[in-house]
Amino acid sequence: MKTLLVVYHSMTGGTLQMARAAADGASTEPSVQVRLLRAPDAAAEDLIDADGYIFATPENLAAISGLLKDFFDRTYYAALERLNGRPYAALICAGSDGQNAARQIERIASGWRLKPVAPALIICTHAQSREAILRPKQIGPEGLQSCQDIGAAMAAGLVLGVY
Numbered sequence: 001m002k003t004l005l006v007v008y009h010s011m012t013g014g015t016l017q018m019a020r021a022a023a024d025g026a027s028t029e030p031s032v033q034v035r036l037l038r039a040p041d042a043a044a045e046d047l048i049d050a051d052g053y054i055f056a057t058p059e060n061l062a063a064i065s066g067l068l069k070d071f072f073d074r075t076y077y078a079a080l081e082r083l084n085g086r087p088y089a090a091l092i093c094a095g096s097d098g099q100n101a102a103r104q105i106e107r108i109a110s111g112w113r114l115k116p117v118a119p120a121l122i123i124c125t126h127a128q129s130r131e132a133i134l135r136p137k138q139i140g141p142e143g144l145q146s147c148q149d150i151g152a153a154m155a156a157g158l159v160l161g162v163y
């Protein structure tokens with residue numbers, strides 16, 4: 001049995017929908033256990049005990065969300081050298097950009113010697129005004145399908161041992 005850990009944070013629901021879609025996609029693989037954890041609830045042991053990872057975050061102030069950063073801060077050194085070579089993917093929910101959040105995750109993951117299974121998936125919600133940013137988000141079916149595909153591909157790769 002392989003384990004896929006999905007760690008996310010979301011303020012207005014967009015990233016949560018993306019993370020759930022990826023988890024649903026991975027769950028189509030019966031021999032993969034999928035763990036979907038909010039960043040504040042995830043610890044270094046969860047990383048060490050898993051075989052692959054999906055990190056999902058909004059881009060806030062040109063960065064990953066504070067609570068995902070807190071998760072990495074709490075776990076980085078405890079997990080260092082213990083995750084080498086494992087696969088990961090990043091899902092970013094952004095108003096209009098997302099590139100910096102993607103870069104930050106890539107940098108942290110490369111420190112852990114994780115292998116990206118795909119370029120970071122950035123979905124833009126086009127929220128730029130105060131009202132739009134504070135409003136609950138709805139990710140469209142195409143975006144959710146892309147997240148599901150990443151989850152399914154990651155799970156299939158774990159089962160086949162291709163990573």
Ligand SMILES: Cc1cc2nc3c(=O)[nH]c(=O)nc-3n(C[C@H](O)[C@H](O)[C@H](O)COP(=O)(O)O)c2cc1C
Pocket residue numbers: 009010011012013014015016057058059060061062063093094095096097098125127132133137
């Ligand atoms: C404090 C704050 C800062 C933000 N900064 C950015 C930003 O730098 N770049 C961007 O593309 N979107 C930015 N946004 C927009 C969010 O990324 C966008 O609303 C996203 O859909 C939120 O995801 P969520 O629904 O999972 O919380 C910001 C939102 C907030 C609340």
